Amino acid sequence: MAIREKSKEKRNALLKSTLSLVNNNGFHDAPMSKIAKMANVSPATIYIYFENKRDLINQLYLELKISYTEQAFKAYSENMPVKKAFELIWYNIADYKLKQVEEAWFLSQCDNTTMIDEASRQEGLKHLQPLLDLWERGKKEGIIKNISPYILYAYAINSLVFLMNTQKRNLYQLDKKSLDQAFQAAWDSIRI
Amino acid sequence: MAIREKSKEKRNALLKSTLSLVNNNGFHDAPMSKIAKMANVSPATIYIYFENKRDLINQLYLELKISYTEQAFKAYSENMPVKKAFELIWYNIADYKLKQVEEAWFLSQCDNTTMIDEASRQEGLKHLQPLLDLWERGKKEGIIKNISPYILYAYAINSLVFLMNTQKRNLYQLDKKSLDQAFQAAWDSIRI
Amino acid sequence: MAIREKSKEKRNALLKSTLSLVNNNGFHDAPMSKIAKMANVSPATIYIYFENKRDLINQLYLELKISYTEQAFKAYSENMPVKKAFELIWYNIADYKLKQVEEAWFLSQCDNTTMIDEASRQEGLKHLQPLLDLWERGKKEGIIKNISPYILYAYAINSLVFLMNTQKRNLYQLDKKSLDQAFQAAWDSIRI
Amino acid sequence: MAIREKSKEKRNALLKSTLSLVNNNGFHDAPMSKIAKMANVSPATIYIYFENKRDLINQLYLELKISYTEQAFKAYSENMPVKKAFELIWYNIADYKLKQVEEAWFLSQCDNTTMIDEASRQEGLKHLQPLLDLWERGKKEGIIKNISPYILYAYAINSLVFLMNTQKRNLYQLDKKSLDQAFQAAWDSIRI
DNA sequence: CATGAATGAGCTTTCATTCAT
DNA sequence: TATGAATGAAAGCTCATTCAT
Known part of the structure; x- marks a missing residue:
């Protein structure tokens, strides 16, 4: 032991x-x-x-991805109202990306590299399922736009990566107020 | 001689x-x-x-960045109405990112790597100025949200990178209809 | 382990x-x-x-320099009479330079190259101190000319490098008799 | 022209x-x-x-060697008395080695390198003939030791190379007085 | 399980030299 | 004669990985 x-x-x-x-x-x-x-x-x-370097990096990628999604759904329950739920998840993610900068930065480096196996990427994506389910519910309830989850994710979530980058490069710091503005933009982009 | x-x-x-x-x-x-x-x-x-490998890659980055922005502002003139202008630029960019996939993909690899000098990045950013000016005008006219251009860019423009990635990975293909949906999301995220 | x-x-x-x-x-x-x-x-x-090529060569230089000086002072003791002591050391050195030709030749190549760090040279010189001390004693006893040790070394010792070169190039071979003649020249050059 | x-x-x-x-x-x-x-x-x-790099360096070597010997025998005539003649030549050479440091330093780098062809070396040596003749005369007159010209050269002339090195390395500067001391050592080493 | 030594393959870069004009 | 571009070969060095213990 x-x-x-x-x-x-x-x-x-x-x-x-x-x-x-x-x-x-x-x-x-x-x-x-x-x-x-x-x-x-x-x-x-x-x-x-x-096994080798590739494996090391892929395992790291997966661990981070999992811890990222765990944090994303912290305190989330499937029977929360759609907007409240999205708000919770969004701020969770923002929290992760803007506070656990090292981890988030590594993950963003992985987005566009051939070092990560497609299998790892698929595995990493799986854990986002609850968000996709939430959106599905939102669509049914007529709250969320009836468009591809890829588009929803691109706008509502992935935009945070760019903001994290600007912050990491000291081009722009997000305070509470601008974070709320970002959330508003995210919500506006996907809500009906 | x-x-x-x-x-x-x-x-x-x-x-x-x-x-x-x-x-x-x-x-x-x-x-x-x-x-x-x-x-x-x-x-x-x-x-x-x-000069060396780094220089080669930085020069390539800069050339692509410039050709990218050139295309972004094709047919754009400063006295177009704000929404029309934004629509033009957005579709120009979408066109570039979704059709000149190789170039766009390279640029997105550059977003998160230490291979690109900060100087090159700054130089590359300069060429986006007309878009920032447009947004400034939009704010004055009460059409665009009065928030940081970094947030505007993150939502209205950078989201396309994610969509390009999904397309390049054959996870999702954007047809005309979904492209229009994406534009709507972009516009909703930044308009008042 | x-x-x-x-x-x-x-x-x-x-x-x-x-x-x-x-x-x-x-x-x-x-x-x-x-x-x-x-x-x-x-x-x-x-x-x-x-560490690198330079380091390799400098370490080799130092090792040889040390082994060279070790041999130079073999059987030498500080209370020998000055001339006897000098004779001993001179023949020791001649022995080294004319018999361990490879090592001596390498060292002579090092004399005039930028490959050897000044630090290594200094370190290499240190080990010659007993000879300098001997000359100091000789001066006090009125046996050795009262001139700079650099001049003494140039004439009494360094001349052997030239002779080693001629020998290595098969221009001239030193037999016992000519070696004694060389010693006589060395001694004449520094004695009063 | x-x-x-x-x-x-x-x-x-x-x-x-x-x-x-x-x-x-x-x-x-x-x-x-x-x-x-x-x-x-x-x-x-x-x-x-x-022709190539080797040729370039060998030609440079030869030109310098010739200019060196030209200077060595400046004002020299074959019917001067032996000691006077030697004194003249010695100071000529000392002058060259201690004043035209760059040229002398290059030549000393050539002494121990494989870059110089044996042919060039031979050619370079030729020009020293008058000195060898002088020594021959000195031997006949019972002034100069009856030993190999290689030994004579090693002591009387080549020692200057070492002194030039120390000077170039700023370890020791030769003023008029020490120059005279060096000459005395040179003369003592070869005279009977 | 853990190690520091050892390595073949390969990296970026430089060099002496030649080419095309 | 004189050139700057061009190059094959090789330089010094590093790397992911394996070996021997």
């Missing part, structure tokens, strides 16, 4: 240094040797926990 | 193969040797036209 | 092949790949033992 | 930049492209004047 714990620690340390190095240097220039050094293990040890 | 001159042709071939290789394999695994081979020149020739 | 340790053997093999290649081909045309091949290791292995 | 002159100018510019670059950076890191740039010509132009 103690050994298992220690192993988990090492695995986490590896994921953490990968996150940090990729964020700071990009997928290129995040070599296994540096990842190992940062996690205080030998390069060879990485291969005990992960 | 008549000597061989640096050929625009070779430079363009290099930029083109860079685009193609980065798109297919990512910034990692787009080695100079392959870029050279694909452009039918010697590896050493690249360094006549570009 | 028992793991493979950096082997002195490999390091020595690398230093040896460097010596040999630089001697035969010069600092230019002694590429890392050849050095590795000659030492029967992978090119990458060199970088486990040395 | 004018064209010939201009050509000579270019050739000299090339030799000069070679001298300067090799002195500052070593034989390694004195690339043809830099040499060309420094001489304000195209890299291709070098190959009009010189």
Whole structure:
């Protein structure tokens, strides 16, 4: 049991240094040797926990994606009224993207790279199902526009990625007021 | 003295193969040797036209960004009515992102990478000024929400990147009808 | 935990092949790949033992310089009479330069190159101190000319480098008799 | 004629930049492209004047060697008394080595490198003949030690190279007095 | 499970030289 | 004669991964 714990620690340390190095240097220039050094293990040890570099990054991607969606649906229940529910989820996500910047930034780097397997992406998407269900309900109730969930997601949710980027680059900081404005824009874009 | 001159042709071939290789394999695994081979020149020739790999990629980024914005403002004139003008620009951009997929995809890969210098990014942004001016006018006329241009851009424009990605991944194809729906969402998100 | 340790053997093999290649081909045309091949290791292995090429060469320089001075003062003790002591040291050095030709030749190549750091040179010089001390004593005893140690070294010691070169180039071979003549010249140049 | 002159100018510019670059950076890191740039010509132009890099360096070596020996025998005539003659030549050489430091330093770099062809070396040596003749005369007159001219040269002349190095490295500066001391050492080493 | 040494393949970049004008 | 573009070959070095313990 103690050994298992220690192993988990090492695995986490590896994921953490990968996150940090990729964020700071990009997928290129995040070599296994540096990842190992940062996690205080030998390069060879990485291969005990992960098949190869691609696997390491994909596993990290998946873990983050899961923790992201977990947070997205925190306190959410399926019988909340549609707008209230969306509001809750939206602010949850905004919270994640604007506060857990490192994690969110890594995920956004993954959006447009060939490093992530299509399988991981599919798996990552699954966890968003409750949001899609909510929208389906909203459509039936005549509250949400009757359009593809991809469009809904692009406008209502994904726009936050751009705002996170501007914030991370110190171009623009979102305070409470502008966050509310962003929510209003999100809601306007999808509501009927 | 008549000597061989640096050929625009070779430079363009290099930029083109860079685009193609980065798109297919990512910034990692787009080695100079392959870029050279694909452009039918010697590896050493690249360094006549570009300082190094980073420079090559940044120059490509800038050229695409400029051609992108050129297309965005095609047929646009500053005295068009706000909504008409926005509609024109939006469809121009959609056209670019959904038809010139290769170029758009490359640009979206650049959004979240450390390969692009902050200077290049700034330079690339400059060319969007007319859109910001338009929004400013829209605000004065009471048509556009009085919120940060970053938020406006995130919702009205950047959402298209996500839709382009889904399309490129064959998850979802935008036909004329869904494109109009997307425009409606964009417009709803920023109009008062 | 028992793991493979950096082997002195490999390091020595690398230093040896460097010596040999630089001697035969010069600092230019002694590429890392050849050095590795000659030492029967992978090119990458060199970088486990040395930071880079410059470091490799500087370390080799220092090791040889140290072994050179060690031999120079073999059997020397500070309370020998000045002339006897000088004679001992001079013949020690002559022995080294004329018998360990490879090492001496490498060192003489280092005398006039920018490959060797000033720091390494300084470090290398340190070990000659006993000779300088001897000369100081000789001056006090009125045996050695009261002139700068640089001049003393230039005449009494460094002249051997030229003789080594002629020998290495097969222009002139020093037998016992001519060696004694050389010693006489050395001694005459510095004695009062 | 004018064209010939201009050509000579270019050739000299090339030799000069070679001298300067090799002195500052070593034989390694004195690339043809830099040499060309420094001489304000195209890299291709070098190959009009010189066969290849090796030839360029060997020609430079020879020119310097000749100018060196010319200066060595300035004002010398074969019927001067031996000591006076030697004194003249020695100070001529010292003058060259300590004042035309750049040229002397280049030559000393050539002493121990494989870049110089044996043929060039032989050719360079030839010009020293008058000194060897002088020593021969000195031996007959019972003034100079009856030993190999190689030994004589090593002590009487070549020691100056070491002193030049110390001076170039700012370890030791030779003033008039120490120069005279050096001459005394030189003379003592070879006189009977 | 864990390691530091070791590596072949491959990276970016540079070089001496030649080409085409 | 003189050029800047062009290049094949090779340089120094790094990397993901494996080996031996």
